[in-house]
Amino acid sequence: MRRIVAALILLLFISDAVAQTASISGTVTLPSVQSARGTARGNLYRNRLSPAASGTTEVAQTASAYDDVIVSAHPISFKAKFAPLSNARISQKNATFIPHVLPVTQGTTVEIVNDDPFYHNVFTLGQGERFNVGRRPTGDVQVKKVTSTGETKLFCDIHTQMNAIIYSLDTPYFTRAKSGGSYDLKGLPEGTYELRVYHPNFPIVNGRVELKAGQALQQNFALGESAQ
Amino acid sequence: MMQRFNFMNNTYRRFCIAALFALSLPAMSRAQLQFTGEAAFELSLGGTNSNFIFNEIPNEFRFAHLAINQFNLFVFAPISEEWSLNARVQFDIWGGGRLNPPRITLAAALWQPKESPISLSIGRFVSPFGLYAKRQLQSDNLFASAPLAYGYFVNMSDRRGLWPAAGQSGIYGTTDDVGLSTVYFGGYTTGASLNWILIPDALNVEIAVTNAALSSQADYTNLANIAAIGRVGFQPAIFWQQGISLCYGSFMQADPVNNLVRGANPFEQYRQLLIGTDAIFAYSFFELSGELIYSQWTAPRFTAATGFISALGDANKLVEYSVSNLSGYVDLKFEPPFLTGTYLAVRYERVLFLPYRDARTNTDNLGWDNSVTRLSAALGVKFSKAVQAKLAFSDQAFDGQAFNARDNFTLRSIFVVGF
Numbered sequence: 300m301r302r303i304v305a306a307l308i309l310l311l312f313i314s315d316a317v318a319q320t321a322s323i324s325g326t327v328t329l330p331s332v333q334s335a336r337g338t339a340r341g342n343l344y345r346n347r348l349s350p351a352a353s354g355t356t357e358v359a360q361t362a363s364a365y366d367d368v369i370v371s372a373h374p375i376s377f378k379a380k381f382a383p384l385s386n387a388r389i390s391q392k393n394a395t396f397i398p399h400v401l402p403v404t405q406g407t408t409v410e411i412v413n414d415d416p417f418y419h420n421v422f423t424l425g426q427g428e429r430f431n432v433g434r435r436p437t438g439d440v441q442v443k444k445v446t447s448t449g450e451t452k453l454f455c456d457i458h459t460q461m462n463a464i465i466y467s468l469d470t471p472y473f474t475r476a477k478s479g480g481s482y483d484l485k486g487l488p489e490g491t492y493e494l495r496v497y498h499p500n501f502p503i504v505n506g507r508v509e510l511k512a513g514q515a516l517q518q519n520f521a522l523g524e525s526a527q
Numbered sequence: 528m529m530q531r532f533n534f535m536n537n538t539y540r541r542f543c544i545a546a547l548f549a550l551s552l553p554a555m556s557r558a559q560l561q562f563t564g565e566a567a568f569e570l571s572l573g574g575t576n577s578n579f580i581f582n583e584i585p586n587e588f589r590f591a592h593l594a595i596n597q598f599n600l601f602v603f604a605p606i607s608e609e610w611s612l613n614a615r616v617q618f619d620i621w622g623g624g625r626l627n628p629p630r631i632t633l634a635a636a637l638w639q640p641k642e643s644p645i646s647l648s649i650g651r652f653v654s655p656f657g658l659y660a661k662r663q664l665q666s667d668n669l670f671a672s673a674p675l676a677y678g679y680f681v682n683m684s685d686r687r688g689l690w691p692a693a694g695q696s697g698i699y700g701t702t703d704d705v706g707l708s709t710v711y712f713g714g715y716t717t718g719a720s721l722n723w724i725l726i727p728d729a730l731n732v733e734i735a736v737t738n739a740a741l742s743s744q745a746d747y748t749n750l751a752n753i754a755a756i757g758r759v760g761f762q763p764a765i766f767w768q769q770g771i772s773l774c775y776g777s778f779m780q781a782d783p784v785n786n787l788v789r790g791a792n793p794f795e796q797y798r799q800l801l802i803g804t805d806a807i808f809a810y811s812f813f814e815l816s817g818e819l820i821y822s823q824w825t826a827p828r829f830t831a832a833t834g835f836i837s838a839l840g841d842a843n844k845l846v847e848y849s850v851s852n853l854s855g856y857v858d859l860k861f862e863p864p865f866l867t868g869t870y871l872a873v874r875y876e877r878v879l880f881l882p883y884r885d886a887r888t889n890t891d892n893l894g895w896d897n898s899v900t901r902l903s904a905a906l907g908v909k910f911s912k913a914v915q916a917k918l919a920f921s922d923q924a925f926d927g928q929a930f931n932a933r934d935n936f937t938l939r940s941i942f943v944v945g946f
Contacts, residue, residue: 424909429867430867433864
């Protein structure tokens with residue numbers, strides 16, 4: 300009987316806590332014509348031993364262009380506590396980085412795995428983490444800690460069409476858009492936030508919102524244009 | 528290349544552009560036509576003996592000069608699930624050192640069903656022979672120059688045949704040009720090609736039927752000029768990729784200079800045979816790659832004094848000569864792990880001309896060109912996915928000649944931007 304009472308009290312606390320949080324949902328739209336990622340020369344000048352390498356266009360790297368859209372909420376009125384993610388992983392499969400954009404929290408250790416039966420390399424350029432791991436055989440796992448925030452751009456020196464981005468955030472409140480462009484950020488404490496919508500091909504769109512406890516805010520964004 | 532442009536006159540160019548546009552129309556109506564490009568800018572200088580047919584720098588441009596090395600526009604048009612069109616429109620300073628008119632170096636329809644081990648290319652495409660054809664864009668080439676087999680002009684003209692004195696007889700890209708060619712010209716070929724992946728990531732076969740053998744400069748339309756190219760590629764181990772290539776076919780072309788002799792001696796009968804092997808060994812931050820090509824030509828002989836050489840007792844019949852050479856290079860590339868996006872590379876390469884026998888005079892062990900050795904070093908930096916720069920130095924010498932950095936060297940810096 301004591302256990303049942305304790306469980307009921309706990310359930311009451313949890314439901315109260317959920318009721319105190321807010322959510323933001325909406326839709327992200329992308330321009331109808333996206334810039335192509337340079338497919339023509341890649342098809343013609345690379346190794347022809349692999350069917351994927353000779354025929355896959357880079358646009359096909361993601362099932363939907365919205366898979367690369369990351370929506371994040373950055374608290375302004377309070378300091379968010381966040382922990383490094385576990386199981387953050389990028390696979391090199393069929394001469395493609397999967398996923399193309401990996402959102403992580405700052406301090407996360409990312410595993411980069413070669414799942415192809417041929418060599419891959421991983422090196423970075425630009426801002427963010429800097430490393431070059433050389434050629435790696437099948438099954439090789441490289442572990443890299445992401446201490447910076449923002450983009451770390453990954454490339455493979457052997458397959459020049461391959462690229463990916465580790466997108467490091469200083470907030471625990473982020474989500475990847477669904478295939479139709481909709482997103483849903485849940486469990487946000489009351490407060491003021493800066494909302495950011497990221498896609499590697501477009502400038503970040505941001506907006507400021509104030510959330511009350513229990514509020515369900517609707518916010519739509521259009522990338523490639525000014526924020527709504 | 529100027530010879531090629533003479534052949535490829537304005538009418539022909541307009542036809543090509545119109546044909547490319549027509550081929551693109553179905554794609555434009557059904558799918559997104561994708562344009563990408565690559566521009567390469569060059570600041571370079573060469574030694575006092577610089578000559579385009581020798582070290583790829585025309586003598587008049589041997590002093591430090593800035594140029595547009597290449598400007599490429601790539602077109603990719605998916606037509607259906609299985610068909611697509613690929614094209615490359617190219618501007619460059621190849622040959623004379625001045626910007627040439629645009630030309631379509633690649634325009635191929637590609638048939639490639641999803642998950643199928645077979646693909647088919649029809650049109651003008653990257654030659655399956657060897658390794659370098661797939662590395663000829665400045666963004667893929669570790670060095671600034673092409674390997675000797677692709678950049679060093681041998682004393683074999685595709686309009687005059689064997690002409691041992693030709694290397695000293697004309698200047699490439701001018702009216703004095705005598706039509707010399709390289710062992711492997713251009714890296715593209717016209718015809719139909721089949722790529723069959725027998726074992727994914729382990730074994731593939733490419734077979735092409737084309738309208739000329741590899742040393743031919745012209746975009747032939749004469750179907751009597753036919754050649755076959757084949758390459759078997761395999762990966763014995765994850766660190767080792769190997770290719771074996773073969774090409775056999777006609778390489779000579781009709782020209783006013785050979786009008787008088789061609790009637791009794793069809794030029795289609797003169798053939799080039801190439802056997803090549805290429806390999807890539809890679810481990811960690813190192814890559815060792817290279818290729819070796821044996822080339823044999825059968826051709827008439829030409830001299831400035833007497834023209835084409837006829838058989839004794841038969842003035843109408845040209846004497847057939849057989850000459851050959853070996854060309855190869857070895858590249859070693861190192862990527863410093865502490866400097867991401869950079870590489871250091873060195874190359875050793877050589878062309879060795881094998882002695883030939885004069886069938887007319889029964890004289891053996893004759894030389895027909897100067898064997899040459901070249902040493903190169905390059906430093907490359909990738910600033911972003913689409914922006915990179917490289918600095919390459921090379922020096923070369925004929926057999927018996929000492930390397931002298933002031934005579935034959937090239938120092939080339941290339942800045943490449945993709946868009």
